[in-house]
């Protein structure tokens with residue numbers, strides 16, 4: 290396994306893992322080591338809409354895990370690397386991918402450069418690109434340009450602070466405040482009493498925040514008065530970090546002798562915090578599917594194709610959920626009523642949080658009867674100042690999007706590139722590959738001892 294960084298290294302992320310993601314860390318053998326840094330376990334979700342409706346839920350259990358965790362990559366990656374080494378992997382840090390080696394149209398290894406710039410080749414039965422959104426492997430195999438993509442509407446602006454409520458129920462809760470068209474989040478983050486505060490307004494706010502850090506922060510707290518109340522008294526506030534560049538995509542992720550795992554193959558809007566979980570999931574499933582057939586190239590390529598399809602089925606509902614959540618629009622009166630009803634009728638058991646915890650899919654949580662029930666409640670109770678006609682039109686538009694998502698899920702098509710109207714906003718200018726595709730042919734080179742698999746990243 291080659292990675293150009295030296296661990297611990299940081300990645301731009303807010304690092305929240307829901308129970309199913311924490312369970313992936315457990316299956317990788319990294320969780321015990323991570324617990325040694327004593328990260329807060331968060332069994333609660335608190336969601337509030339316009340200060341009018343609120344719910345408090347526990348997370349649905351995934352395996353033995355019933356809590357979320359936010360562990361910066363500086364801590365998380367060290368434990369993942371330690372587990373990989375314990376499982377027998379040869380992990381080489383500060384080794385950069387130079388190119389993929391090809392023989393007869395098949396990826397057969399990689400050329401890399403070490404920390405001193407010396408280049409060498411490794412032959413492999415399978416080359417896995419797990420090298421993130423700007424994946425060089427995707428570029429090398431000609432898959433960089435996504436066959437399906439959607440622009441983000443929201444950006445992320447966040448900072449860390451010390452939480453005076455550390456150790457209390459409030460200090461172990463994942464908060465989401467939805468006010469107007471903006472979303473505020475707060476959750477505990479390792480180590481110790483640290484917590485992360487995050488605003489997801491329009492993508493352009495990332496620039497605004499960097500130009501006037503404290504002015505921006507105060508403006509957003511005024512937009513989210515409950516959040517302002519919760520974070521009052523926090524100390525040791527860090528500088529802001531921000532990005533407005535989080536377009537979602539699917540890339541072709543398998544081919545002869547190669548596969549793209551994690552963000553290298555698929556990315557979804559971070560507003561729903563699923564990327565780490567899906568990166569871990571896709572790596573684990575790839576190993577389970579490809580491991581037994583590594584010695585048979587034909588079987589291996591079929592298995593890679595099956596894996597890519599399974600990944601799409603696993604992720605496509607979350608991709609749409611992210612697309613829907615990233616759109617900048619005011620909280621709908623229908624959602625306020627769905628939250629109100631759920632908060633009242635379900636006690637503190639898992640419900641809406643299942644879409645984040647992956648206990649159930651988006652269509653399973655936001656069922657059509659539930660959407661219609663929310664509309665009828667809104668018409669009965671009042672639409673919060675929005676004209677009734679606009680509420681009805683908005684609800685019909687949302688219903689169409691949800692029906693479009695259901696239709697796509699039922700179709701189960703491979704590398705589907707249609708557009709679900711209302712969810713997807715195709716990018717007119719998709720990003721260019723990191724480098725032109727240059728194939729390094731090894732057709733005349735004979736190697737005796739190919740390694741099993743090489744993972745770039």
Ligand SMILES: Cc1cc2nc3c(=O)[nH]c(=O)nc-3n(C[C@H](O)[C@H](O)[C@H](O)COP(=O)(O)OP(=O)(O)OC[C@H]3O[C@@H](n4cnc5c(N)ncnc54)[C@H](O)[C@@H]3O)c2cc1C
Nearest residue numbers: 292293302303304305386420421551552559562564565746
């Ligand atoms: C702002 C933001 C907030 C996010 N918040 C969350 C969140 O709260 N929860 C969540 O689950 N997800 C979140 N995500 C998504 C999540 O961070 C990613 O999905 C996840 O990090 C993907 O992991 P990965 O291993 O596929 O890629 P990466 O984390 O990008 O890792 C890629 C690795 O490849 C290495 N590499 C790259 N190029 C080369 C090369 N040429 N040679 C060798 N090595 C190379 C890098 O050094 C790095 O170690 C967020 C993303 C963003 C942008």
